[in-house]
Amino acid sequence: xxxxxxxxxIDALEHREPDHIPFDLGASAVTGINIRALRNLKKYxxxxxxxxxxxxxxxxxxxxxxxxxxxxxxxxxxxxxPPAIAPLRKLPWWEGQYSxxxxxxxxxxxxxMEGGLYYDQYLHPLSNAExxxxxxxxxxxxxxxxxRFEGILxxxxxxxxxxxxxxxVERMSSGMWEHAMWMxxxxxxxxxxxxxxxxxxxxxxxxxxxxMKYWGRVLEIIGNRTVIISCADDLxxxxxxxxxxxxxxxxxxxxxxxxxxFIKESAKGKAYIFFHxxxxxxxxxxxxxxxxxxxxNPFQVNCRGMDTANFKKDFGRQITIWxxxxxxxxxxxxxxxxxxxxxxxRRIEDLAPGGGFIFAPIHVIQGDVPPENIMAWWETxxxxxx
Numbered sequence: 538x539x540x541x542x543x544x545x546x547i548d549a550l551e552h553r554e555p556d557h558i559p560f561d562l563g564a565s566a567v568t569g570i571n572i573r574a575l576r577n578l579k580k581y582x583x584x585x586x587x588x589x590x591x592x593x594x595x596x597x598x599x600x601x602x603x604x605x606x607x608x609x610x611x612x613x614x615x616x617x618x619p620p621a622i623a624p625l626r627k628l629p630w631w632e633g634q635y636s637x638x639x640x641x642x643x644x645x646x647x648x649x650m651e652g653g654l655y656y657d658q659y660l661h662p663l664s665n666a667e668x669x670x671x672x673x674x675x676x677x678x679x680x681x682x683x684x685r686f687e688g689i690l691x692x693x694x695x696x697x698x699x700x701x702x703x704x705x706v707e708r709m710s711s712g713m714w715e716h717a718m719w720m721x722x723x724x725x726x727x728x729x730x731x732x733x734x735x736x737x738x739x740x741x742x743x744x745x746x747x748x749m750k751y752w753g754r755v756l757e758i759i760g761n762r763t764v765i766i767s768c769a770d771d772l773x774x775x776x777x778x779x780x781x782x783x784x785x786x787x788x789x790x791x792x793x794x795x796x797x798x799f800i801k802e803s804a805k806g807k808a809y810i811f812f813h814x815x816x817x818x819x820x821x822x823x824x825x826x827x828x829x830x831x832x833x834n835p836f837q838v839n840c841r842g843m844d845t846a847n848f849k850k851d852f853g854r855q856i857t858i859w860x861x862x863x864x865x866x867x868x869x870x871x872x873x874x875x876x877x878x879x880x881x882x883r884r885i886e887d888l889a890p891g892g893g894f895i896f897a898p899i900h901v902i903q904g905d906v907p908p909e910n911i912m913a914w915w916e917t918x919x920x921x922x923x
Contacts, residue, residue: 542611546703547763550809550831550857552892557922558885561859561897562915563600564612564705565767566591567813567834568860568897571654572598573904574911579604581908593629593638594646594656597901608915612703612895613696615689615764617755620682625662641678642710644719654904661722669739677743680751685709686758693759704764705811709751712770712813713744713796714789730780730788741792749799761806765832768796773816776841782820790824797829811859815900817841819848826855835860835899838884839867845887857893863914865899870906874913881917889921 540548540556548555563569570578575588575598584604591599600610623641630637635647638656645660666672689706696704710716717740718726729736752766770793772778772785780789797810809831814821817840825833836858837843845861863869863881872880888894896918902911 541701543697543701543703545611546765546895549892549895550765552854552857554890554892558889558894558896558918559611559703560609560918561612561703561705561895562608562610562902563598563605564610564614564703565811565813565834566595566597566707567769567900569597569600570898570902570911571904571906572596573654574598574902574906574908575600575604578908578911581912582607594640595901596648596655596904610702612705612765613700615692615696615704615706617685617689617707617709617751618687620679620684622682623678624676625678642716642720643676658719661720661725663720663740664722664725666721666736669735672736672739672743677747680709680747681754685751686754689755689758690760693762693764697762704762706755706759706764706766708748708767708769710747712768713741713748713792714770714772717741717744727780730784734788737788741789745792745796748796752796752800753803756800756803756805756808759806763807763809764804765809765811766800766804767811767813768800768830769813771813771815772821773814773818773837773840776817778816778818778821782824785821786824790828793825794828801829817843819843822848822852822856826852830856832857832859832895834858835865835897837865837899839864845884849887849890849893853888853891853893857895858888859895860897860899861888861894862896862898862918865902865906869898869910869914870903872910874909877910877913878917881914882920885918885921 545555546559549559561568572590589599591597625643626641627639634650637647639645643662646656647659648656693704696702800808810829811832812830813834815837819842833856838861862884868876868880
């Protein structure tokens with residue numbers, strides 16, 4: 538008898554080989570598809586329906602239930618709603634060559650009017666902060682704004698009981714460390730890590746406080762359901778970590794440990810920690826496992842040291858890969874359909890045996906990925922599903 542998608546995902550997360558490989562496209566903000574790519578895909582498939590944007594900044598498309606049904610996805614999403622009152626937020630407006638917006642944290646984002654694919658940062662609200670008081674006095678958004686939680690329980694019940702899929706619950710904002718860097722700007726943050734540690738500690742404590750309040754309320758609402766909890770912090774570049782492993786362990790890792798421990802202790806049911814972590818991050822995996830991470834995403838296979846076969850041998854029984862299915866920087870956008878199939882087969886054969894693998898794109902499928910390659914990628918998965 539074929540398993541439900543829900544059971545298939547749980548089997549994979551428990552490192553039991555499921556009846557076939559679970560598939561996610563669109564259940565999270567980091568495993569979806571760009572609006573341009575989705576529109577091109579629909580046109581290629583002869584599907585005449587409008588696509589909507591789920592996230593303005595990343596231009597992430599809403600992978601609607603109709604498309605999820607066609608592609609037979611195994612994971613459903615649960616998303617918080619934006620708060621009604623956000624004094625710092627400004628909806629998109631045109632200024633010069635750019636469309637600009639300011640999010641609820643006061644971070645400014647802009648996208649070129651011509652040829653823009655997504656928004657980049659241009660304004661960091663704590664770029665001039667010099668004292669802990671500057672952090673304390675900042676008008677932080679309310680993590681307990683009631684609107685965030687409207688319909689959360691209904692969404693969870695819909696995904697688990699009606700759709701019978703794995704249930705992915707989104708965060709209210711990006712990762713703690715990356716969000717702290719966005720608030721000050723990268724240069725200031727890295728300088729303060731070496732010269733003003735108290736500022737860094739105060740900023741990380743504040744963002745941890747917001748995270749804990751949000752997740753505490755979410756977990757209270759959903760009760761004893763089994764869910765996947767979305768966490769993130771990009772620790773790597775293409776070739777190395779952003780900072781030394783020792784500095785990460787001393788200044789940032791303790792905050793990850795506290796957040797993940799809080800989530801697991803607050804959960805009335807089973808809560809799997811999904812941690813989005815780009816780049817050449819292989820050396821961080823033992824620390825992440827120790828901190829409580831259950832799922833590593835996206836496993837960027839074309840970065841230094843990110844070998845899927847070595848990972849499976851060293852860590853495949855301890856942590857699940859959610860992603861890792863095909864090089865998304867070169868092969869998926871620029872390769873032939875044949876190259877996509879060959880690359881995808883290699884990754885499946887490295888990662889799937891024995892469970893511990895959710896097939897998903899390595900981050901969002903970007904706007905320049907040809908629909909033929911998306912189909913070749915998905916059809917290769919279906920070869921193994923059979």
